[in-house]
Amino acid sequence: MIHKHAFEALDKSLKDVLCTDTNMADQPLFGGKVVVFGGDFRQILPVMQGGSNQDVVTSCLTSSYIWRECKVLNLTKNMRLLQGNNPSEIQETGDFAQWLLDIGEGKAGGDNDGDSEIVIPHDLLIHDSSDPVSDLIDFVYPSFLDNFGEQDFWSERAILAPTNEVVDDINGRLLSLVPGEEHEYLSSDSVCQDEIVGDDVEHNLYSPDVLNCLHISGIPNHRLVLKVGVPVMLLRNIDQRNGLCNGTRLQIVSLGKHVIEAVVISGSNIGFRTFIPRLSLVPTDKRVVFRFKRRQFPISVCFAMTIHKSQGQSLSRVGLYLKDPVFSHGQLYVALSRVKSKKGLKILILDEDGRPTNVTRNIVYKSIFSNL
Numbered sequence: 001m002i003h004k005h006a007f008e009a010l011d012k013s014l015k016d017v018l019c020t021d022t023n024m025a026d027q028p029l030f031g032g033k034v035v036v037f038g039g040d041f042r043q044i045l046p047v048m049q050g051g052s053n054q055d056v057v058t059s060c061l062t063s064s065y066i067w068r069e070c071k072v073l074n075l076t077k078n079m080r081l082l083q084g085n086n087p088s089e090i091q092e093t094g095d096f097a098q099w100l101l102d103i104g105e106g107k108a109g110g111d112n113d114g115d116s117e118i119v120i121p122h123d124l125l126i127h128d129s130s131d132p133v134s135d136l137i138d139f140v141y142p143s144f145l146d147n148f149g150e151q152d153f154w155s156e157r158a159i160l161a162p163t164n165e166v167v168d169d170i171n172g173r174l175l176s177l178v179p180g181e182e183h184e185y186l187s188s189d190s191v192c193q194d195e196i197v198g199d200d201v202e203h204n205l206y207s208p209d210v211l212n213c214l215h216i217s218g219i220p221n222h223r224l225v226l227k228v229g230v231p232v233m234l235l236r237n238i239d240q241r242n243g244l245c246n247g248t249r250l251q252i253v254s255l256g257k258h259v260i261e262a263v264v265i266s267g268s269n270i271g272f273r274t275f276i277p278r279l280s281l282v283p284t285d286k287r288v289v290f291r292f293k294r295r296q297f298p299i300s301v302c303f304a305m306t307i308h309k310s311q312g313q314s315l316s317r318v319g320l321y322l323k324d325p326v327f328s329h330g331q332l333y334v335a336l337s338r339v340k341s342k343k344g345l346k347i348l349i350l351d352e353d354g355r356p357t358n359v360t361r362n363i364v365y366k367s368i369f370s371n372l
Ligand SMILES: Nc1ncnc2c1ncn2[C@@H]1O[C@H](COP(=O)(O)OP(=O)(O)OP(=O)(O)O)[C@@H](O)[C@H]1O
Pocket: 040, 079, 080, 081, 311, 312, 313, 314, 337
């Protein structure tokens, strides 16, 4: 979800361009233009690094002066969930849709606000298994090697997890099963010129070895290992007209030294072939206190992806791997609601001792709903 300041900036810009009245109080919102917002406050709210619950809630559009003039229209039907053909399937879909809403609104397993523990129904769980992670992988990617060459096989499946560490672990495990030669691409990392002060201590602090070790959300790792046929996700908008946006999934066709050929497998331009170059990527993560750039292909392997990255996706098969519990408002709801049918969802929750369990954390800041 976008920070309210982005909408307020648009409001001010449109007022500047469209209003002749210099008295701010008399200028209509968005310069008199009608603006339609679409969103779901049960989903993940703006990311505020180090921010409190209240900081997150007040960063939303509902806490802006704009909201006072918004008219709210509610959508009532979950269009992603495929309706069944017979009464029992229709009933099951309806019950599942209601359960998702209860998770999103903090009502599942009793009324709760903030962090709560919820019990996941038995039929959605991976349990009683000697190797539960393999079972989850087999559920999402059955007959992995037989289906490996099929483009359609990759377009509607994913394993989701809250953190990049777990995602990298699953991706590494599945990549090792893929037949074919491994290609390793190492990034070139350097501190941005405006950060260099010519001091030896600073120079050593920011040496390439140090920069190479940084794993930062939103940019690829220093070491990117790929094979032909592997599904990858774009991490930047590189050609929006042809559907090559941040989050688009592609399958690798060939791996060159300077360029990677891939075919789009998700979104509106499925089948489109393209060449991906290396880009200089500058992380925006405020926890990195200096600016540096990483020159690397803007992609990551996506057998598994983080819940944040899965926002907006509709998938026919989802394996939710909760080795660690979710950590932000709406994360569990987003993960569970990516799927098009209840049958396409399995969840593996591990307890502190690494054993499968049926209880996990849900986080819902109820104050976000108070203005709706
Ligand atoms: N009017 C409709 N008729 C049929 N299918 C629809 C309709 N609207 C949406 N869908 C389907 O529902 C799914 C979700 O749609 P879409 O991604 O636009 O919703 P969204 O609100 O952006 O979802 P989310 O925010 O949960 O990612 C898609 O598979 C889409 O094809």
